[in-house]
Amino acid sequence: MDGAPRVPEQRRRSGAPGESARATAPGAGPGADLRFSVLGPVRAWREGRPLATGSPQQRALLAALLLRDGRTATASELIDAVWGDEPPSQALAALRTYASRLRKILDPGVLVSESGGYAIRCFSPDSLDLTAAESLWAEAEKSRQCGNLAQARSLVSKALDLWDGEPLANVPGPYAQTQRARLNEWRLQLIESRLDMDLEQGCHAEAVSELTALTAAHPLRERLRELLMLALYRSGRQAEALAVYADTRRLLADELGVDPRQGLSELQQRILQADPALAEPSSPPDEPPSVSIRPAQLPATVPDFTGRSSFVAELSEVLAGASSESGEGSVMAVSAVAGIGGVGKTTLAVHVAHASRPAFPDGQLYVDLQGTGPRPAEPETVLGSFLRALGTPDTAIPDTLEERAALYRSTLDGRRVLVLLDNARDAAQVRPLLPGMEGCAALITGRVRMVDLVGAHLVDLDVMSPEEALLLFTRIVGEERVASEREAALDVVAACGFLPLAIRIAASRLAARRTWTVSVLAAKLADERRRLDELQAGDLAVKATFELGYGQLEPAQARAFRLLGLADGPDISLAAAAAVLDRDPETTEDILESLVDTSLLESAAPGRYRYHDLVRLYARACAERDEQPPEERESAMSRLLDFYLATAAGVYAIERPGDRLVDHLERTSYPGLTFDDRHGAQDWLYAEANSLLAFAQQCAKPPRSRRAVDLLWAAKDLAESGANSKQYEAVALSLYRVAEQAGDALVQSRALVTLTSVHLVAGRFSHADGEASKALDLAHAAHDHAPRCWAANDRGIIALYQNRHAEGETHLKQAIEDFKSDGNLAGEASALCNLSRIHLAMGNAGSAVELAEQGIAIYDELGHTLRGANGRYALGLALTGQGRLAEATERLEEALDVFRDSRQRLWEGMTLFRLAEASLAGQKPTRSATLAEQALAVLRGIGGEWRRGNVLTVLGQSLHRVNQPGRARACWQEALAIFDELGSPEAESLRRLLAPTAAA
DSSP: OOSOOOOOGGGOOSSSTTTGGGGSOTTSSTTTTEEEEOSSBOEEEETTEEEOOOSHHHHHHHHHHHTTTTOOEEHHHHHHHHHTTSOOTTHHHHHHHHHHHHHHHSOTTTEEEETTEEEEOSSOTTSBHHHHHHHHHHHHHHHHHTTOHHHHHHHHHHHHHTOOSSTTBTOOSHHHHHHHHHHHHHHHHHHHHHHHHHHHTTOHHHHHHHHHHHHHHSTTOHHHHHHHHHHHHHTTOHHHHHHHHHHHHHHHHHHTSOOOOHHHHHHHHHHHTTOGGGGSOOOOTTSOOOOOOOOBOOOOOOTTOOOOHHHHHHHHHHHHHHTOSSSOOOSOEEEEEEOOTTSSHHHHHHHHHHHTGGGOTTOEEEEEOOTTSSSOOOHHHHHHHHHHHTTOOGGGSOSSHHHHHHHHHHHHTTOOOEEEEEEEOOHHHHGGGOOOSTTOEEEEEESSOOTTSTTOEEEEOOOOOHHHHHHHHHHHHOHHHHHTTHHHHHHHHHHTTTOHHHHHHHHHHHHTOTTOOHHHHHHHHHOGGGSSSSSOSSHHHHHHHHHHHHHTSOHHHHHHHHHHTTSOSSOEEHHHHHHHHTSOHHHHHHHHHHHHHTTSSEEEETTEEEOOHHHHHHHHHHHHHHOSSTHHHHHHHHHHHHHHHHHHHHHHHHHSTTOTHHHHSOOOSSOOOOOSSHHHHHHHHHHSHHHHHHHHHHTOSTTSHHHHHHHHHHTTHHHHTSTTHHHHHHHHHHHHHHHHHHTOHHHHHHHHHHHHHHHHHHTOHHHHHHHHHHHHHHHHHHTOHHHHHHHHHHHHHHHHHTTOHHHHHHHHHHHHHHHHHHTOHHHHHHHHHHHHHHHHHTTOHHHHHHHHHHHHHHHHHHTOHHHHHHHHHHHHHHHHHHTOHHHHHHHHHHHHHHHHHTTOHHHHHHHHHHHHHHHHHTTOHHHHHHHHHHHHHHTTTSSHHHHHHHHHHHHHHHHHHTTOHHHHHHHHHHHHHHHHHHTOTHHHHHHHHHHHHHHO
16 A cells, blocks of 8 residues: 555644544533534534535635634634635624624534634534544554454445545635645545555455546546556456556656656566566555454364274374474375265364364365265365355456466465365366465365375275274263163164264164164164165165164155155255145145254255255165155156246246246146245245256256256346356256257257357357257247247347348347237337347437337336346447437436346446447546446456457547557457457457557
C-alpha cells in the first residue's frame, strides 16, 4: 500500500478523533439525538427527521464549526471561512444572524458562544459522519496490523459507504473549498487502501473493473495505475498490465514532464521478468503478513479407537518427517494406506492425523474422494473446495485443473498443512491434490495399492488381530456384558471376519438392545442364511457386515433401504425419497431418520440423505435379491423419474409461462412439487442439479430414455446459467448415443436440441449448428413438432453469430411459422426477438425495433419475466442501432436486473457487454470500460472465446478514448488472436483497429 490513508489535516490532534466532542456521553444531555453530515451535502437530523439548515452561507458556518471538532472558532476565523478575503460590510452581523438561527434549529446548549466566537459542543461522538468514518478507519488499521485483512476491508468499506456524493456539496467559501479537496483526497486514499486489500485477498478480477474507471477519472494518480497493473497481471492479462505502464509514462511526460515514480517502474520490471512473487498476494511493506485461514477439516476421531499400534507409530513417524526442523524434512511426506473395504483405513488415518496435528499448525484438509463409487470426485472440484478452505475467494479460483493445482501448491508454500485424501480411486486421482511443498504431508486411503505414486510410503492394512477385535467389541458393548460371555464374543468377532467396520456395526446393534445377550448375537451370526457366502475377505465381508444391520430392520425400513439405493446421485431429497417409496413425506421422513439411527443411511443436510458408497452397493444387492415382486424396482425408478420430470416441467412452466414445450413432454403418472413463485422453483432446480443430472444419465436406456431426455430439456436452465454445464453436456451426449444405438429418432432429436444449447452457451457455434441441423432432420423423421421448432430457432441465432444473415432469416421465419402452428406464443416471441437481431445485423434497425417490441408484447401478456428480459435485450440492441441510447440503456438495465435475479450468468455478462456498447456510442467511454470489465468478470468460464473477443474489442475502444492507447492495443491484440484462432470474420475489423495504432 502506498502509505496509509491520512485523516484530514485539520482533524488530526494528539487525542482520539472527536475527543473534545466526547465530553458528553452518547445518548445523554443536549444534542444526543442529533446527527450531522459533511461527507456530502451539509445536513442535520433529530431522531431521524431532517432539519432545515438554511442558506448556503449558514450551512458554511455549520460546516466550519462541525469540522473544528468541538473547538471554538473566533468570529474573524469564521468570517474568513465563509467569505474569504472579501467579506460583505455586514459580515459580523450576518454571522450572528446565522448563529442565532442555528441555535433555534439545534438543541439548546449545542451551539455555544465563547470568547467572542462559537463552538458546537455536547453531541454524540458518532453524530458526525466524518467522525464515524475516522473511527472506522482507525479500527481498520488495527485489524490489518493484527492480520485480519477481511475485517479491515469490511471496516474501510463501511467508512466509504458514509460518503454521499461530493463532501460539503454546494457550500461556499474558501474554507469549504480547502476541506472539500482534503476530504476528496482522503476518500481516494481509502479507496486505494480497500482495493489494495482486495488484491491481497485475491479479488483481482473484480478490482479491474473499478480500477479501470478510477484511472480514467484520475489519470495522473500513479497508485491507481500501479494497482491496475497488478490486478491485470494477476488476472492473466500481462500485455494489458504492461500497456498501462506505457500509457502512464507517456501521459506523465506529456502533462508534467516527469517519469513514473520508482514503485511503478519496479512493478513493470517485475512483470517483464514474470516475478513469481507477483502472482500471489503479498502483505504491504512494513506491516505484518495477514493471518491465513487455518482449516481444521478432519472428521472426529472415534473415542474407542483400538489397536493398530504398529501402524500408528509407522505413519506418525513418516508424518513427523515432513515437519522436521533439522533439514531432513526436505520433501513432502506422502503415505498411502491400502486395504479392503471396511478394514478401518479411514479410522486409522483420521486417528493418526489428529495425533499429528501439532506438527501441522497451519491446518488440516480432508476430502472423501468417493473412489469406490460410480463417479469419483473430480480433482478440479476438490481443489476448488481446498482453495476456498485456505481462504481463496471463488472469483480467484482458476477454471482448469492445472491452474488450480498450481495455485493450490503456491497457497501451501511456506505453510505446514496435512492433507487427508480419503477413499481414493487411484494414483492419478490424487496426484494433483498433493501439496508438493516442504513441511506439508499427504495421508491417503484407498482400496488400490498405489505403487505408481512416486515417493509414497505404502502401508497395507489387514484385518484386526483377534485380540484387537475383541478389545474393540468390548469397548463398544461394555466390559460387564462381554466378560461373562467371552467365548461368544470371540465367536462374534470371528464371524465378522475381524473387520473393524463389521465389528463396530455388530457391537453397536447389541449395545442398543439391552435384552440381547452376546450369545444371542453370536447365534444370529452363526446362521449362514443370515450372511452372504459367509464372512470372508474382500467386499463380501463388507456385505456380510451390513447384512447384520439390514436383517434387524422392520419391513418398511428394509424396503426403503433397498429402493433408495437404486438411484444414482450424491444424495436424495426427502421429496424425491417419498416418490421412490410412494409414501407421504411425513412417513418417509420417519423411516429415513430411523435408518440414520442404524447408521445405514446418513443425513447429508436437513431434508437430504445419502449412502456411504459401500452401503449403497449393498442396498442394491438387497434390492436385486429381496425386492418382491421384482417389478417394484422398476416402479420405484419410474416414480422417481416422474417426480423429477413433473417438477422440472413445473419449474420450466413458471419460468416460461405460455411455452407449450411442457405439453410436448412425456406424460407422468407420479406428481411433482409445485411452487408459489419462480424463486422457489429456481432454488429447487439448482439444489437438485447434481442428483437430477446423475439420475437422468442413469435412465438413458429404454424404456426410461424418453422421459430422461425430456427431464434434461425441462432443466435447460442448468445449461443456460453455466452451472453444471459439463455434467449436463455429458448426460445429453449419453442420451443421444444410447438413442442412436436404439434407433429412437425422437430421443435423438431432443437430445441434440439440449446439446445445441450447451454448445451455444460455450460459444461453439459450428458444433451447435451441426447438432441443430441433425435435430431438425431427426425431428421430421420422428414427426416430433417441438424439437423442429426449437432447432430452427437455434439455427437462426447461430447463423446470426456466424454472419449468415439471409440464411438465419429463413430459419427464423420457419421457426415463427412452426411455433404459430403449435400455438406456442412464447416460442413465437423468442423467434421474433432473434429475427430482430438478424434485421439489425442486416442494417434494418427500424424493423428490428418493431420485431423486438412484438416479441416483448407477447412475453408481457404471458407474464414471462425471464424471456421477457431476453426480449428487452434484443430491443436494447435495436434501439442502440437507431441511436436511441437512453431508451436502449433503460431496456438493457431492465433485462440485467432479471438475469441477475434468475442466476443467468451468460445473459448477465452479455447484457453488461451491450450496455458497454451503448455507453461507448453515447460518448461515455469510462462507463463503457467499467461495464466491459464487469462483463469479462461475469463471463469467466462461460460464453466461449468468441464472446470474450467481442467484449475485449469494445473494452479496447473504450480505453483508447480515455487516453490509454497501450492497454487498448493489448485488448485488441488478444481479441485478434481469439478471432484468428476461431477463423471469425471479426478478425479483419480488429486489424483495422490496430493499423492506426501500429502506424503511430
